[in-house]
Amino acid sequence: MYIALHDGGGFIFDPVSQDFRELSNRWDCAYADLERDQLVIVQGNEMHLWQGGDSYLSGQWRSKVFQLPVDSLMSCARVVSTEISMLSLKIFGDGKQVYSLSQGEIPHNGFRLPAIRATTWQIEVSGRAEVECLMLASSMQELM
Structure with missing residues (x-):
C-alpha cells in the first residue's frame, strides 16, 4: 500500500485492489518496518505503532x-x-x-x-x- 501525507491531508492507496482511503490521522514522519510489517509514526517527540494500540481513535x-x-x-x-x-x-x-x-x-x-x-x-x-x-x-x- 502507498501511504502519503500532504498539506491538505493524507491517504492510503492499494494498487492491487484500487482502494483509496483518506486519512484523519496526522504525524510528523514515519518508518515502514518491512520485517515486522509495521508502520512506526512520530508525533512530536513520541514514537507510536500505527494501528498498534488497544483502543480505536475516532474516525x-x-x-x-x-x-x-x-x-x-x-x-x-x-x-x-x-x-x-x-x-x-x-x-x-x-x-x-x-x-x-x-x-x-x-x-x-x-x-x-x-x-x-x-x-x-x-x-x-x-x-x-x-x-x-x-x-x-x-x-x-x-x-x-
Whole structure:
C-alpha cells in the first residue's frame, strides 16, 4: 500500500485492489518496518505503532457513490461491528442526507429506512469502533 501525507491531508492507496482511503490521522514522519510489517509514526517527540494500540481513535468513513437504476428504493440497512454502540451512521440519497442514527442508536440487526427513492446512494459511518460490514438493501432478506 502507498501511504502519503500532504498539506491538505493524507491517504492510503492499494494498487492491487484500487482502494483509496483518506486519512484523519496526522504525524510528523514515519518508518515502514518491512520485517515486522509495521508502520512506526512520530508525533512530536513520541514514537507510536500505527494501528498498534488497544483502543480505536475516532474516525469517519464515507463510501463511494453507488449508481443504481433511476429511483431505486433502498429500504433496509445493517451495520456489523463488535462495538456497534460506539458508532453513528448517515445515509445519503442523490447527494442529500436521508437518514441518520446517532451513537448508540444503531440496532444490532438490520433496520428499516424511510421510503426514499434515489438514483445515487452513499453510506457514512463514524465513531470509535472497527466496522466489519455496511449494507444497504431493498429488502430485509437481502441483509442476511
